[in-house]
Amino acid sequence: MEHNQEANRKRNVIIAIPTPAFADGLKKHFENEGLNVLEVCVVVDHLLEKLHELKSEPSIKLDGIVISSGIATKLSDKRLEFLADVIEKIRDEFSEASIIFLSDESQGHPLLAELVSMGIYNIFVKSAQKSEPLNIKQLIRCINQPMLYSEVKKYRDYDTGIQWRRSFVNGGQSITINIESQGKDKGPKRPSPAPDPPESPTSDVRESPAPPAPVRVQEQVDDKKHNDQQESKKSKQPTIPNILEEELEDEVLWQLPPIKPKVIVRDRIVGKSVIAVAGVDVGVGTTHASILMANYLAGRGYSVKVIECSGNKEFVYIERAYEGKNVDTQRTDEFEINGVTYVKADSDLDMAYHVTSEHSHIILDMGCYEQSEYTEEFHRAGKQFLVAPGGEWKQYTIKRFIQTNRSVDQSRWSFLIPLVDKQTISDIKGENEDISAFKLPFHPDPFRSQSDTDEEFDQLFEGGRTVRLRRAGKAAAFFAAGLLVVGFIVFFIYR
The missing domain is CATH 1.20.5 (Single alpha-helices involved in coiled-coils or other helix-helix interfaces)
Incomplete structure (x- = not known):
């Protein structure tokens, strides 16, 4: 009876991918195939919090984690060694869950060799998918039936020229794993190089000079017999059509076609768009600019949500001004004006929840960039706007801001300058080479449409x-x- 219940149970998975649009698409595909997505995590801290929560809920079994190599990236730092430690921790504490790793790193990177040494075989390398496209059926099959060691042993040989932790043994060496006790951790321990003794008394890893075949960490049966059984099962499975048919570009990690038909607005294909609005200084008007932008997009048929990320709690006063002074502003976390949803400031921004909503455009009102707790979300957004002062005596703040943040990608930045004319915009562009800058006309009521403001936003969103x-x-x-x-x-x- 218990076996039948387990077979009929929905598989529970967690998606840990930093690209919200792709993570949302993958969630829909899993749910369409009958799987239950427990959480979508776009930052590694969120993933760790969710896993800690699951440890205290023994009634919920975690069957699989789809994790991208970009989940631990912070600004320009990939933090791959930290990611390896995170995955080893997951492997130890959720040994029955299948880990599916989507790697931006190519074959030959030490990270992949270390994953194989942990017994993680469900590895998909982005560069390899051009010749063998990935499909959703493969991911689901990996949850129930992990890939074979023979399919990933090529990743054990890595480029020693790539800087990596010294304690990691050469991936090309053969090892055997001796599991001494059923009651101890089921996850694999990291191998230690021979002939030296293990560094830790808890390590069960020894080097074997010439074993007949490497032993899979996750199994305690004869490897050859197990592999024959797996190959037999695999040969009986029907060919599954690919769902990832488009070419994978260098700057884009895995892509999935949508399940539902795309929405057509003004003959343009519209998808989820995250827009971040931050200020180069305090009090430059990010909230005013965000509301202007939201009402402009809503007036063109889009479903828009504005999230207050500045911590200023100005949305409470906006709600009170619109609903009346007697309104209970603590009754709800959000409110609606003219078809635009406004989400009031909260101590914890759950981006995964917001990006999976029905809204086509998410606007983040971030306040001053230097004081924001969500700069990672700013750099992750599809459109990045920076509100800056236009007074001649304050224009130096733009150049200072650009120079201070030279270490981050500035290619998607657009500066919005309130209350200036075209000549001022030209002067600012002349002083700061290769920047994109637009003027914001005098617009006292951001909830009302104004033709000159619409024309400026047309340049930003619809090309005039x-x-x-x-x-x-x-x-x-x-x-x-x-x-x-x-x-x-x-x-x-x-x-």
Whole structure:
């Protein structure tokens, strides 16, 4: 009976991928295949918190974790050795869960060799997927039936020129694992190089000079017999069509086609868009700019959510001004004005929850960049706007901000300068080479549409669509007026 219940139980998985759009797509694919996604984590700290929570819930069994090599990245630091330690901890505490690793690092990287030494065989290397595309069925199969050692042993040979921890043994050496007790940790221990004795008394790893075949860490049966059984099962499985057919570009990790039809708005394919608005200084108007942007997008048919990440708690006063002074602002965490959802400041930003909502655009009002606790979310956003002062005596803050943050990627930055003219924008661009800068016109009520502001946002979001339509409208009006004049002249001549 228990065996039947286990077979019919939904498999529980956690997705730990730093790209929200891809993680959301993968979640939908898993759920479409009947799996239960317990959590979507876009930062490693969130993943560790969720795993700690599961340790106190023995009734919930974790069957699989899909983890990307980019989950531990902080700004420009990949922190791969830290990631290896995290995965080893997961391997020890959730030994029955299958770990599926999606790697940005190519074959030959020490990280992959260390994963294989832990007994983690479900490894998918991004560069290899160009010739053998990944599909969702493969990922699900890895949860129930891990890949064979023979499929990943090539990763044990790594480039010694890549800087890595000294304690890691050469991945090309053969090892055997002796499990002394059923009651101890089921996860593998890291191997120690021969002929030296193990560094720790708890390590069960010894070097074997010439074993007939490497022993799989996760099994306690004869390796050859086990592999034959696995190969037999694998040969009986039908061929599964690929769902990842597009080419994988260098700057993009794994991509999944959507399950639902894409939404078409103004003949444009629209997907989830995360927009971050931060200030180069305190009090430059990030909230005002965020509201302007939200109402502009909502007016064009998009579903928009604005999240207060500045910690200023100004959204409470906005709700009170809109709903009335007697409204209970603590009753809910969010409210709606003119079709835009506003999420009030909270001590814990759950981005995974927000990016999986039905909204097509998520705007993060981050306040001053230097004081923000969510700079990682700023650099992860698809569009990154920086509000800066335009006064001649304050323009130096733009150059200072650029120079102070030279270590981060600035290619997606766009500066928004309130209350300036075109000449000022040109001057700012001249002083700061290769930056993108736009003016924000005087716009006292951000909840009302204003034509000059719409034109500026058109340049940002739609390539000047309103400007072109307005010019086309004026041309059509002049043409119609001309026809009317010619008609009157003809009428008076031939009447």
